[in-house]
Amino acid sequence: MPLGVVCHWLVPKTKRDGAIEWVNGMGERLLQLGRWRDGLYTEEQVAAVLQGNVESLERMANTISRKTRLFRLSSNILPLMDIVPRYLWDTPEVRGPLARAGKIFQDAGTRIVSHPGQFCVLSSDSDAIVANAVRELVSHAWVFDAMGLPQTPHAAINIHGGKRDRTARLIESIRELPWEVRSRLTLENDESAYGVVDLLPVSESTGVPIVWDSHHWTFKTGGLTIDEAYRLSCETWTDGIRPLQHVSNSPPGPEGRSFMELRKHSQYLDFIPDPQLQGVHDDLLDLEVEAKMKNLAVDQIRKKYSINDLRPVHSSTSRGTMDP
Numbered sequence: 001m002p003l004g005v006v007c008h009w010l011v012p013k014t015k016r017d018g019a020i021e022w023v024n025g026m027g028e029r030l031l032q033l034g035r036w037r038d039g040l041y042t043e044e045q046v047a048a049v050l051q052g053n054v055e056s057l058e059r060m061a062n063t064i065s066r067k068t069r070l071f072r073l074s075s076n077i078l079p080l081m082d083i084v085p086r087y088l089w090d091t092p093e094v095r096g097p098l099a100r101a102g103k104i105f106q107d108a109g110t111r112i113v114s115h116p117g118q119f120c121v122l123s124s125d126s127d128a129i130v131a132n133a134v135r136e137l138v139s140h141a142w143v144f145d146a147m148g149l150p151q152t153p154h155a156a157i158n159i160h161g162g163k164r165d166r167t168a169r170l171i172e173s174i175r176e177l178p179w180e181v182r183s184r185l186t187l188e189n190d191e192s193a194y195g196v197v198d199l200l201p202v203s204e205s206t207g208v209p210i211v212w213d214s215h216h217w218t219f220k221t222g223g224l225t226i227d228e229a230y231r232l233s234c235e236t237w238t239d240g241i242r243p244l245q246h247v248s249n250s251p252p253g254p255e256g257r258s259f260m261e262l263r264k265h266s267q268y269l270d271f272i273p274d275p276q277l278q279g280v281h282d283d284l285l286d287l288e289v290e291a292k293m294k295n296l297a298v299d300q301i302r303k304k305y306s307i308n309d310l311r312p313v314h315s316s317t318s319r320g321t322m323d324p
Contacts, residue, residue, distance in 0.1 A: 002111065002309045003280070003302065004070030004288035005295045009060055022296065025063070027056040031079040046080070047088050053077050054097040061101040065108035067295065069309060070286045073114050078143060082135040095146050102147025111286060112149055113156040113244060114140050115188075121162035122173035130173055133159075134181075141180040151183040154241050158186045158211050161194030167202060174206045186211045186244065189220070189233075191263055196229045197222030200236075209236040213246040214273045215290070219263065230275035234285065245279075247272050248290035265290050268297045272305065280307060 011025035029049045035041055057077060064071050081089050105112050120133045140157050149155035161170055174182060187203065188211040189196045196217065199210050212233035217226065224232070230245075237243040250257075251266040269291055272280070279285040291297035301307065 002069035002286045003298045003307060004072060004111075004113070004286060005064070005068050005298050006072045006115075006288055006290055007074040008294050009064055010294045010296055022293070026060055026074065028053050028074060028076050029079075030076055031084075033080060033083060036080055036083065043085075043088060046084055047091070047093075050078050050081075050089050051091075051093045051097075053079075054094050054101070058097040058101045058104075061104040065105050065110045067310070068298065069109055070111045070113070070288065071105070072288060073112055073143070075114060075116055075140065078139065081139040081142075082132075090142075098143060098146040099148060102149060106148065111154060112144070112147065113158060113288070114144070115158045116140055118160070120159050122159065123162035123166035123170040125163065125166070125169070134173075134177065137181045137185075138178060141178070141184060144184065145180060151180055152239070152241055153184055153186050153209050153237070153244070155184050156186040156211065156244050157181060157184045158188050158244070160188055160190045161199060161202070164193040167198070170202055171205045174202070174208060182206075182208075188213055188246065189216050189229075191216045191219035195220040195222035196224055196233055200232065203236045207238075209233075209238070209241075209243070211244050211246060213248075214276055215246070215248040215250070215263075215265075226273060227275055230273075230279070234279075243279075243285040244288065245276060245285055246288045246290055247276055265292055267292045268300050272301065277305060280305075280309075 008024040009026055010022040012020050013023045015021055029052060031041065031046060031049055036046070054077065078089055078094070116136050120136050121129055122133050124130050137157060144155050174185065177185065185208050187199050187208050189199055196210060196212065202208065203210050210233040212229060214226070217229050221229065233245070234243045247269065249266045249269050249271065250262045251264055253261065269289060276285070276287055280287055289298050289301060302309070
């Protein structure tokens with residue numbers, strides 16, 4: 001029943017005036033695609049950023065694994081990995097910290113997952129866009145392989161359905177993915193294009209499980225009740241692998257706010273929908289908390305709902321490798 005922290009790990013920093021601010025302890029540095037294409041980075045600069053990021057992950061791995069059993073690894077751990085030459089990131093200086101961090105997480109029973117960005121679209125009408133998406137997914141899978149994570153949805157690489165009404169294209173693209181990606185792939189319902197009802201035939205055709213986002217469901221129910229959406233999503237998870245789900249709330253505000261305002265994530269959670277809360281208490285699922293205050297929001301939820309999710313998780317099935 002782990003409650004998951006998403007991408008950043010907030011740590012306190014004392015300002016000059018004595019006030020405390022919360023900053024991302026991961027210390028990740030970014031690279032800009034435009035600057036790379038304009039020749040404004042040297043290869044030495046790029047390699048230094050990549051190495052520094054994985055070393056930061058290794059430094060934080062013990063802290064994270066002591067305090068959560070579910071963590072979403074930022075897609076920026078190796079920025080521009082799918083663009084820059086392989087010899088800049090496929091190095092002992094990158095592989096070493098990734099392998100050591102992976103061992104720390106697995107020894108602690110901490111599930112590691114990822115969520116490539118919104119431009120990772122397998123259902124596009126454009127072959128070039130799909131090819132770019134595949135390269136991005138392959139880069140995520142390489143990181144997970146380097147960390148020694150299983151080639152199953154336990155180490156989920158989670159994406160949205162993408163372009164509306166392109167179910168056949170999505171299925172075709174998934175079936176053509178390399179195994180290290182397809183074996184880990186999960187599909188998440190979104191607010192407008194692909195609800196749970198839309199993803200079910202994709203899941204049935206490909207075996208890819210559905211990550212149910214209860215906040216997205218409120219915008220696109222597809223005629224399903226909340227209990228039906230929860231149950232049907234859980235049923236797509238097989239082979240003893242625990243369902244992964246997302247929870248978030250809209251920020252507080254007045255009535256009549258726009259769709260764009262309502263879809264934003266709040267600082268903390270005010271509530272967890274009943275099916276997910278019961279699933280957590282019954283130890284049936286892993287739940288990523290999508291709130292801006294990250295691990296602080298998870299700590300608040302633990303106290304509010306008396307959730308004790310820090311015990312080790314041992315499951316040989318969920319951490320194994322499926323056959324292609």
